[in-house]
Amino acid sequence: MNNKDLLNLIDITVSFEGFLALNKLNLNLKNGELRAVIGPNGAGKTTFLDVITGKVKPTKGEVIFKGKSLVGRKEHKIARLGVGRKFQSPRIFENLTVKENLEISVSTPKSPLNLINKSIKDEQLNEIERLMKIVNLAQKVDSKAGSLSHGQKQWLEIAMLVGQKPDLMLVDEPVAGLTDEETDLTADLLKSLSGENTVVVIDHDMEFIRRLDSNVSVLNQGTVLCEGTMETIQKDQKVIDVYLGRPED
Amino acid sequence: MSLSKIKFDKKIVLSFWIILIALIIAAPTLLPVFRLNLLGRYLSLSIVALGVDLIWGYTGLLSLGQGIFFALGGYCAAMYLQITSSSEFPNNIPEFFALYGVEKLPFFWGPFRSPVFTFFAIWIIPALVAGLIGFLVFRNRIKGVYFSILTQASLLVFFNFFNGQQKLINGTNGLKTDVTQLFGQMVGSESMQRIFFWITAILVIAAWFFAKWVVKGRFGNILIGIRDDEPRVRFTGYNPVIFKTIIFSIAGGLAGISGALYTVQSGIVSPQFMTVPFSIEMVIWVAVGGRGTLLGAILGAVFINYAKSLVSEALPASWMFIQGGLFILVVTALPEGVLGWIQGDGPRNLLQRFGLKRKIETYPSLEVTNKEGNNE
Numbered sequence: 001m002n003n004k005d006l007l008n009l010i011d012i013t014v015s016f017e018g019f020l021a022l023n024k025l026n027l028n029l030k031n032g033e034l035r036a037v038i039g040p041n042g043a044g045k046t047t048f049l050d051v052i053t054g055k056v057k058p059t060k061g062e063v064i065f066k067g068k069s070l071v072g073r074k075e076h077k078i079a080r081l082g083v084g085r086k087f088q089s090p091r092i093f094e095n096l097t098v099k100e101n102l103e104i105s106v107s108t109p110k111s112p113l114n115l116i117n118k119s120i121k122d123e124q125l126n127e128i129e130r131l132m133k134i135v136n137l138a139q140k141v142d143s144k145a146g147s148l149s150h151g152q153k154q155w156l157e158i159a160m161l162v163g164q165k166p167d168l169m170l171v172d173e174p175v176a177g178l179t180d181e182e183t184d185l186t187a188d189l190l191k192s193l194s195g196e197n198t199v200v201v202i203d204h205d206m207e208f209i210r211r212l213d214s215n216v217s218v219l220n221q222g223t224v225l226c227e228g229t230m231e232t233i234q235k236d237q238k239v240i241d242v243y244l245g246r247p248e249d
Numbered sequence: 250m251s252l253s254k255i256k257f258d259k260k261i262v263l264s265f266w267i268i269l270i271a272l273i274i275a276a277p278t279l280l281p282v283f284r285l286n287l288l289g290r291y292l293s294l295s296i297v298a299l300g301v302d303l304i305w306g307y308t309g310l311l312s313l314g315q316g317i318f319f320a321l322g323g324y325c326a327a328m329y330l331q332i333t334s335s336s337e338f339p340n341n342i343p344e345f346f347a348l349y350g351v352e353k354l355p356f357f358w359g360p361f362r363s364p365v366f367t368f369f370a371i372w373i374i375p376a377l378v379a380g381l382i383g384f385l386v387f388r389n390r391i392k393g394v395y396f397s398i399l400t401q402a403s404l405l406v407f408f409n410f411f412n413g414q415q416k417l418i419n420g421t422n423g424l425k426t427d428v429t430q431l432f433g434q435m436v437g438s439e440s441m442q443r444i445f446f447w448i449t450a451i452l453v454i455a456a457w458f459f460a461k462w463v464v465k466g467r468f469g470n471i472l473i474g475i476r477d478d479e480p481r482v483r484f485t486g487y488n489p490v491i492f493k494t495i496i497f498s499i500a501g502g503l504a505g506i507s508g509a510l511y512t513v514q515s516g517i518v519s520p521q522f523m524t525v526p527f528s529i530e531m532v533i534w535v536a537v538g539g540r541g542t543l544l545g546a547i548l549g550a551v552f553i554n555y556a557k558s559l560v561s562e563a564l565p566a567s568w569m570f571i572q573g574g575l576f577i578l579v580v581t582a583l584p585e586g587v588l589g590w591i592q593g594d595g596p597r598n599l600l601q602r603f604g605l606k607r608k609i610e611t612y613p614s615l616e617v618t619n620k621e622g623n624n625e
Contacts (some may be wrong), residue, residue, distance in 0.1 A: 053484060053557045079486035091481045100470045107467055110486045112495055116468040164485060 005064075006168060006198045007052070012061035013220070014047055022058070023222035028155050029140070029168070034194035038073045039203045039219030040172045045202045046088065048219065049170050052069040054078040055086050065168065082109065084166030088173045090153035094146030098137050098156060101145050102128045105163035113210045131159040151182045158186070162193065175208050187211040218243060253295035273450040277443045286514055287447035287558055293510035295550035296456045298534045299543060300500030300507075303530065306541035307464055308496050309476030310392075310618075312401030316528040317407045318375035323518035324365025325412075327372060327424035329367035330436060330513070334359055345419040349521050355417050365606065379501025380494055387493045387603045389517055389575060392479070398604045401525060409522040423519025426512055437516055460543050463499065472496060477604040508584030533572065537579050 007029040009144045014022040021046045039045050050056035052063060054075040062175055063070040070078055079085075093101050106124045107115065132138045134154035140148065145156060150199060154174060161169055171190065175183040186210055193199055194214070203209055210230050218239050225235045231240050277285055297319050304310040332344040332354075338344045342354045360366045386399055412421045425436030434441050463469065474482045475489050484490050512518040521527070531550075538549020555573070560568050583590045590596075 074488070077485040078484050079484050082400055085484050087481070091479055092468070093470070093481070095477055096470050097475055098468075103467055104470060104474060104487075105485055110470075110488075112492055115466070116463070117469060120467065128555060150296045160485070160600070180379075 004030050006033075006066060006176070008062075008064040009048075009051070011061045011067065012048075012051055012058045012063065014051060014056055014058045016043075020222050021075075022051065025061070025219075025221075025223050027217060027224055029198055029200065031193050034191065034200055034212060034214040034217045035201070036212055036214050037200060038204065038206075038209060038216060038221060038243070039225075042221075043219040044222040045219055049085060049172055049200075049202065052078075052168075052170060071074045076110075079092075079164070079166075082167035084161045084164045084168070085170045086157050086174060087094045088152070088171060088176065090157045092145045092153055092156050092160065094144065096145055097142050098145055098148070099133065099141045101156060102131055102163055103158055105160035106131075106165075110130065114247055116177075127163060131163050135159045136243060152177050154178060155188070158189065167198060169193065169197055171199060171201045173203050174201065174206055175203060183208055184211065258386075261542030265364065265540060273447065274307040276450075277446060278377060278619065282439055282442065285446055286442055287555070289442070289449050290514045291513055291551045292446075292449045292453050293452055293507050293514060294531075294534070294554060295507075295547040297504045297507035297531055298538070298550035299456050300503035301462045301535045302540065302546035303460055303472075303496055303532050304500045304545055305535060306539075306543075306546070307469065307472040307476060309499065311397045311532065311572070312400045312494065312497070312500070313525070313528050313532065314404035315396050315500065316404050316523040318379050318501040318522070319508035319511070320407070320411070320518065320522035321375040321378060321530075322371050322508030323509075323512035323522055324418065325361070325370045325426065325505070325516045326509035327426050327514050328358060328361040328418075330429035331424055332427045333363050333364075333431075340465050343424075345422070345424075346416075349416045351416050356484040357417075358519070368437055372505045373506075373603065375505030376498045376502035379504075380498035383445035383497035383501075384490070384494045387490045387497075401528070404525065404528055408520050411520040411523065421520055423521070424479050425517050425558060433625070436513055442514065445510065445514050448513070452506060452510065457547060460503075463496075468492075478530050522585060530572075531577050533587075537575055537586055539588030539590070539592075542586065542588045545588030549586070 005028050007027075009025055009027040011026040012022050013020065018219070025044070025048065027048075037045055037048070047056060051058050052065075052070065052079075054070065054073055058071060061071075061084060065078075065083065067079060068081070070081075070083075073081075091106070096104075103124075105119055106127050107120065108124075123203050129138075134139065135152075135158060137148075137152060137156060139153070145153065148156060154177070158174060159169070174190070175186050178186065183205070189199060190199055191212060191214075191231070200207075201214075213230075214232050215227065216230055217227045218233055218236075220242045225242065226233050228236075273280075276288065280288065295603060297315055300318075301312070301315055304312055335341055335343045339347055340352050340354075342358075343352070346352075362371070382400075386396060391399060404484075411418060413423075414420050418424065426437075429436050431441065464472065466514075471482060471487055471492055472488075475492060479489050508518070508522065511522075534545045534553050535551035536549075537553060538547070539545025553572070557572070558569060559566050579586060584596075585593055585595075
């Protein structure tokens with residue numbers, strides 16, 4: 001363990017009624033790092049996010065975030081500590097407008113009394129404006145989020161994630177169903193976020209991962225198979241066997 | 250959504266309120282006492298319906314146990330009236346105690362001698378009970394149909410408990426209020442009933458504004474967020490348990506006020522307020538009026554109950570069929586309820602279907618999500 005590390009996963013094991021979703025997984029993230037996580041279906045990528053965000057409690061092992069253990073904490077407490085998550089399929093509040101969605105994410109403190117009593121702060125409104133410009137939704141401020149296109153929903157959710165100002169962003173398949181152009185823009189956006197934030201991106205899309213130009217962790221059968229740059233892992237025989245064996249497209 | 254977004258002219262809004270207030274003031278002279286009393290009772294039911302709309306329409310919590318809080322409010326009001334009108338009875342305690350040989354007032358009756366205590370108890374006691382039940386249930390992440398079953402089970406527990414406590418609260422017979430005195434007047438008298446009608450009308454409007462204030466802005470948006478995707482709300486850093494407990498407690502408080510007003514206007518409170526069908530009816534009023542519209546809850550409660558009494562007078566025993574039919578109609582054809590249908594472009598789609606109105610050639614605006622079809 002290193003002082004500069006933002007997150008350490010130590011020997012995480014998750015067992016669902018005997019099935020090991022994660023098996024002694026170890027992973028360390030440095031502050032400001034952009035990390036891609038890939039792996040075949042069922043490798044435990046989403047469970048890995050579930051463990052960090054508190055949705056799933058590990059059977060064994062320890063999650064250390066900013067020097068504190070996350071195991072056993074409630075989801076909303078972990079979120080308040082600075083862990084933000086974007087889901088695989090866009091999960092936004094479809095019956096609220098784009099602006100209302102962003103208001104929910106940028107509002108602090110997140111107590112009922114604050115929300116019912118006070119109107120939103122000016123700096124938070126400015127932040128919403130800024131976010132909407134970044135993700136090209138400025139014209140859609142008052143549209144119901146449910147009426148957005150798939151790509152716009154993905155971006156709205158990314159904007160909500162950024163609005164939460166998390167130290168650690170966990171992004172699950174941000175480019176699923178996006179056009180090539182949107183994929184490129186998303187890759188640039190995520191790259192620009194790292195440095196200040198620590199970002200973990202999970203995806204299948206090899207072209208997209210390559211564009212991120214980051215360190216890659218390959219998961220297989222609930223454990224880290226290999227870590228390194230895209231070039232290193234592409235040459236790794238184990239990775240080729242389980243994952244990259246087939247020609248990519 | 251187009252209609253609901255229209256900002257009505259200030260003059261129209263003002264004249265609406267003037268007419269409404271004039272009607273409320275004039276109602277006692279326009280309506281016979283019997284009808285006025287019915288209207289007052291149905292208006293008081295619209296307050297419990299507002300609470301149901303807050304927890305179900307906005308937050309997605311389908312409670313089948315609102316009768317608990319409704320009855321608690323009613324009992325608080327009735328206990329005050331009984332105990333302050335008991336000076337001529339043996340031991341200075343309410344008359345019914347003599348039937349069971351009780352000579353000493355049960356301890357919890359004592360505070361109800363105070364009008365101030367009663368005034369607060371009517372809404373705070375139901376709100377606290379709701380908050381406690383809610384917190385325990387929500388903390389354990391019980392939701393959906395399990396929540397509904399649990400609230401109905403709690404209702405039955407309360408019903409059976411109240412039914413069996415003859416020596417404490419006159420059990421199944423309930424507490425009568427119409428022959429008690431308030432400020433030197435008989436509660437069941439015509440002049441008192443007129444005052445109760447006005448108080449009810451004012452409180453319905455106040456409760457409506459209060460509910461609107463609760464759901465407006467970010468707090469209301471979190472409620473909708475909890476209804477649509479609770480885990481997402483958690484991962485954004487909010488604790489849904491607190492929000493759900495607060496709104497369930499608010500609905501409980503509204504139910505208590507509603508029950509107290511209903512009690513003084515119907516002349517009695519009894520465990521019958523906690524029967525299973527009555528609490529389900531509350532849900533039906535909101536479903537028919539329009540979930541998540543607030544106004545729909547008020548209109549649903551008043552109109553359905555008025556229809557119920559008119560139909561029952563003309564064709565006794567047919568009401569249950571009509572009510573069942575109404576519910577099926579709403580579930581199958583108008584899932585948003587009558588008001589939700591009107592606000593959601595329903596009338597225009599209907600006219601278009603019959604060729605009475607031209608179809609719009611482009612999308613009216615992209616934000617309109619057209620659930621009604623329009624895809625011929």
